[in-house]
Amino acid sequence: xxxxxxxxxxxxxxxxxxxxxxxxxxxxxxxxxxxxxxxxxxxxxxxxxxxxxxxxxxxxxxxxxxxxxxxxxxxxxxxxxxxxxxxxxxxxxxxxxxxxxxxxxxxxxxxxxx
Amino acid sequence: xxxxxxxxxxxxxxxxxxxxxxxxxxxxxxxxxxxxxxxxxxxxxxxxxxxxxxxxxxxxxxxxxxxxxxxxxxxxxxxxxxxxxxxxxxxxxxxxxxxxxxxxxxxxxxxxx
Numbered sequence: 001x002x003x004x005x006x007x008x009x010x011x012x013x014x015x016x017x018x019x020x021x022x023x024x025x026x027x028x029x030x031x032x033x034x035x036x037x038x039x040x041x042x043x044x045x046x047x048x049x050x051x052x053x054x055x056x057x058x059x060x061x062x063x064x065x066x067x068x069x070x071x072x073x074x075x076x077x078x079x080x081x082x083x084x085x086x087x088x089x090x091x092x093x094x095x096x097x098x099x100x101x102x103x104x105x106x107x108x109x110x111x112x113x114x
Numbered sequence: 115x116x117x118x119x120x121x122x123x124x125x126x127x128x129x130x131x132x133x134x135x136x137x138x139x140x141x142x143x144x145x146x147x148x149x150x151x152x153x154x155x156x157x158x159x160x161x162x163x164x165x166x167x168x169x170x171x172x173x174x175x176x177x178x179x180x181x182x183x184x185x186x187x188x189x190x191x192x193x194x195x196x197x198x199x200x201x202x203x204x205x206x207x208x209x210x211x212x213x214x215x216x217x218x219x220x221x222x223x224x225x226x227x
Contacts, residue, residue, distance in 0.1 A: 044221075
């Protein structure tokens with residue numbers, strides 16, 4: 001069975017600075033996908049960024065980028081130029097190709113200090 | 115935001131009552147999912163569906179049941195609510211292709227007294 005671990009229950013960062021959220025996962029499958037989802041307070045969960053395991057290049061979406069280390073099974077999220085609207089719970093998740101089921105980590109609560 | 119809706123958003127109900135949490139999506143997605151999430155905690159899959167008349171239990175055991183009679187509708191029912199059912203319930207849908215994302219509804223926060 002696959003597992004996803006987020007070892008940082010809470011993180012905080014000053015506005016405009018950079019923060020990195022950690023995620024490790026464990027799977028014996030070779031074909032899988034990794035996601036970071038954002039859940040703002042009292043709002044819908046939305047996708048932040050997606051990484052295909054077969055791609056070596058790290059995914060980037062504007063201020064959000066990942067550091068995907070396949071051998072180490074690590075998938076961290078870097079948020080550059082943090083904004084107040086980035087404050088949320090962030091969940092790392094893994095999807096095994098064919099299983100169609102997401103496995104989530106425990107979440108990291110990110111606070112942005114003005 | 116995604117076109118996936120959940121009602122009610124908040125529900126406080128007494129022990130023993132039967133409740134149905136509604137979920138609907140207008141994106142034509144075949145795959146739909148129900149997750150249970152305690153406040154500030156991870157999501158656990160409790161039910162999923164790959165299409166009409168298809169339902170499966172998820173990784174977390176749940177006393178709830180689901181049905182999928184129409185593509186756009188995936189309601190969750192608790193026959194007899196208990197305080198242990200107090201939680202947030204999130205509905206999601208997706209195309210289900212390789213690595214495609216799931217779109218989440220706003221959630222129903224259920225409190226059973």
